Amino acid sequence: MCGIVGYIGARQAAKIVTEGLKRLEYRGYDSFGVATMNTKVTIAKKSGRISDENLNYTDLLGSVGIGHTRWATHGVPNDRNAHPHADCTGRIAVVHNGIIENYAELRRDLIGRGHTFTSDTDTEVIAHLVEEHYSGDLCSAVAETLPLLEGSYAILVIAEGEQRIIAARKASPLVIGVGDREFICASDVTPLIDHTRRVIYLEDGDCADVTRAECLITQYGGPVKRPIEEVDWDIQDARKGGFPHYMLKEIFEQPQVFYNTLHSVREAPDAFSLLSKPGMISIVACGSSFHAGLLYKYLFESYCGMPVRVEIGSEFKYYTPPLSGPVIGITQSGETADTLAALKMAKACGCPTIAVTNVVGSSVTRIADATIYTRAGPEMSVAATKSFMAQLAAGVQIIDCLLNHSLENELERLNFRIEEALMVPVDDAVILCKDAKSIFYIGRGLFYPVALEGALKMKEISYIHAEGYAAGELKHGPFALLSPDTPVVAIATPGRTYPVMISNIKEIKARGAPVIGIGVIGDTQLPELVDIFIALPKSGEVTAIATVSVILQRLAYLTADTLGCDIDKPRNLAKSVTVE
Numbered sequence: 001m002c003g004i005v006g007y008i009g010a011r012q013a014a015k016i017v018t019e020g021l022k023r024l025e026y027r028g029y030d031s032f033g034v035a036t037m038n039t040k041v042t043i044a045k046k047s048g049r050i051s052d053e054n055l056n057y058t059d060l061l062g063s064v065g066i067g068h069t070r071w072a073t074h075g076v077p078n079d080r081n082a083h084p085h086a087d088c089t090g091r092i093a094v095v096h097n098g099i100i101e102n103y104a105e106l107r108r109d110l111i112g113r114g115h116t117f118t119s120d121t122d123t124e125v126i127a128h129l130v131e132e133h134y135s136g137d138l139c140s141a142v143a144e145t146l147p148l149l150e151g152s153y154a155i156l157v158i159a160e161g162e163q164r165i166i167a168a169r170k171a172s173p174l175v176i177g178v179g180d181r182e183f184i185c186a187s188d189v190t191p192l193i194d195h196t197r198r199v200i201y202l203e204d205g206d207c208a209d210v211t212r213a214e215c216l217i218t219q220y221g222g223p224v225k226r227p228i229e230e231v232d233w234d235i236q237d238a239r240k241g242g243f244p245h246y247m248l249k250e251i252f253e254q255p256q257v258f259y260n261t262l263h264s265v266r267e268a269p270d271a272f273s274l275l276s277k278p279g280m281i282s283i284v285a286c287g288s289s290f291h292a293g294l295l296y297k298y299l300f301e302s303y304c305g306m307p308v309r310v311e312i313g314s315e316f317k318y319y320t321p322p323l324s325g326p327v328i329g330i331t332q333s334g335e336t337a338d339t340l341a342a343l344k345m346a347k348a349c350g351c352p353t354i355a356v357t358n359v360v361g362s363s364v365t366r367i368a369d370a371t372i373y374t375r376a377g378p379e380m381s382v383a384a385t386k387s388f389m390a391q392l393a394a395g396v397q398i399i400d401c402l403l404n405h406s407l408e409n410e411l412e413r414l415n416f417r418i419e420e421a422l423m424v425p426v427d428d429a430v431i432l433c434k435d436a437k438s439i440f441y442i443g444r445g446l447f448y449p450v451a452l453e454g455a456l457k458m459k460e461i462s463y464i465h466a467e468g469y470a471a472g473e474l475k476h477g478p479f480a481l482l483s484p485d486t487p488v489v490a491i492a493t494p495g496r497t498y499p500v501m502i503s504n505i506k507e508i509k510a511r512g513a514p515v516i517g518i519g520v521i522g523d524t525q526l527p528e529l530v531d532i533f534i535a536l537p538k539s540g541e542v543t544a545i546a547t548v549s550v551i552l553q554r555l556a557y558l559t560a561d562t563l564g565c566d567i568d569k570p571r572n573l574a575k576s577v578t579v580e
């Protein structure tokens with residue numbers, strides 16, 4: 001997820017574009033760049049956070065300009081891979097948010113036609129394709145290029161001698177701010193609400209030819225009219241897309257994140273070859289990533305019969321278990337000191353190492369022999385939600401590939417099931433949890449790590465003590481803590497452990513603790529037994545992991561919100577723990 005901005009009008013574009021990019025840094029901040037068109041196209045780009053010092057505005061003249069702030073997906077963050085990208089002549093410049101899935105074959109074909117590439121990005125193919133079709137009319141050159149692109153894109157294109165910006169979108173957001181003889185194109189309304197509150201929302205397949213006088217839109221080639229709408233948000237709201245907190249915004253991004261990650265993991269053949277190396281797979285991680293690692297253990301062992309051990313990153317360095325096979329380090333940020341130290345240790349022991357991370361170019365990618373990227377985009381809220389979902393997507397995609405796609409049918413529709421889980425009411429459970437002294441989360445098998453993650457979310461943001469347990473473990477001690485003030489969240493979706501979960505719930509009820517039961521629509525037994533029944537649509541086991549996780553994220557979020565907690569920046573925590 002990157003941020004793009006374009007300006008055409010009477011004012012100098014570079015500053016307006018750069019200020020707009022600063023508003024979009026929450027979408028990505030590992031490199032940035034601006035291109036303006038005066039008599040010719042001038043590009044300035046740099047790795048790192050946006051800072052005026054790195055831009056020489058005296059060079060960047062012209063009242064037509066585009067810019068980009070990056071969240072790397074293809075090609076590590078550096079000056080070369082920063083956007084804008086140009087064609088061979090340097091006369092055409094492109095900025096892009098999204099992923100061109102067929103870029104590798106387009107690139108091969110263009111190199112075969114004599115094009116020279118200067119970056120490792122998927123985006124650069126767009127500049128060369130426009131060049132291929134350019135014969136003096138930028139709009140038709142872009143229109144001929146779009147059908148060749150597979151994947152998602154929001155792009156802005158400018159060219160030498162052309163007093164226009166071509167803006168096009170498919171599956172990535174793009175809006176156009178309508179000013180007085182000026183237009184501002186952007187990934188969302190944050191860059192433009194200081195200039196205008198009149199906005200056009202482009203739809204998939206739209207391509208807009210934006211000049212100072214007008215904005216002409218076609219959809220898949222046919223002319224269309226898009227309404228100009230009035231925006232009444234302030235900056236903070238806009239950054240959160242109208243959500244009150246980044247965490248809730250990120251929870252609602254999970255259907256797309258699951259889909260994107262599912263489709264990108266197939267691009268990591270080197271990691272797959274390491275995974276097929278003999279020996280026990282070891283996973284090292286911390287916090288939510290550790291819970292994802294535990295999920296991998298249950299999934300790999302139950303679906304592929306591959307032995308897996310999972311180690312807490314901070315323990316691994318000092319109590320390194322005997323290692324034989326590949327070692328996987330799971331880390332959203334790619335910078336968690338304990339996980340990095342563990343992977344370095346594994347490498348020193350001669351083990352093949354694989355990173356599963358959300359940040360291209362992060363330290364872990366430089367330690368590991370191979371990297372699998374999750375596609376969650378930047379996660380602003382300290383509490384991991386969409387990154388955990390993306391780690392799950394990566395894990396089940398690996399298994400599906402190892403099982404010759406026997407899970408494909410379920411996985412391809414899973415993002416829709418997540419959408420449904422976002423709408424399941426949990427209010428009664430929130431009322432029970434907000435006054436709780438302690439909350440226990442229980443599950444069995446695959447739902448044990450899900451219970452651990454649910455408890456961590458509640459702890460992190462509501463400050464209510466919460467513990468996740470393998471359901472059978474409760475009677476070996478924690479039962480002593482049960483009381484009417486200690487609600488128990490019990491995950492009892494259909495499967496081989498359902499009957500024993502029912503008896504565990506009866507044991508808990510017998511000791512006076514209220515139970516919130518998470519099950520499926522049509523279950524006749526569980527609703528009778530529990531105090532609050534949360535019903536999800538029936539689904540496969542893998543789908544249930546994702547949908548139950550969404551329910552537990554929302555339970556924690558709504559409880560913390562009811563208690564007025566600082567949800568995005570909980571006390572005493574950091575998004576990335578870079579010290580041991």
Ligand code: AGP
Binds near residue numbers: 330
């Ligand atoms: C989870 O909500 C927390 N932010 C924390 O436990 C986190 O998962 C842990 O610090 C690991 O971070 P990483 O995935 O970036 O390595």
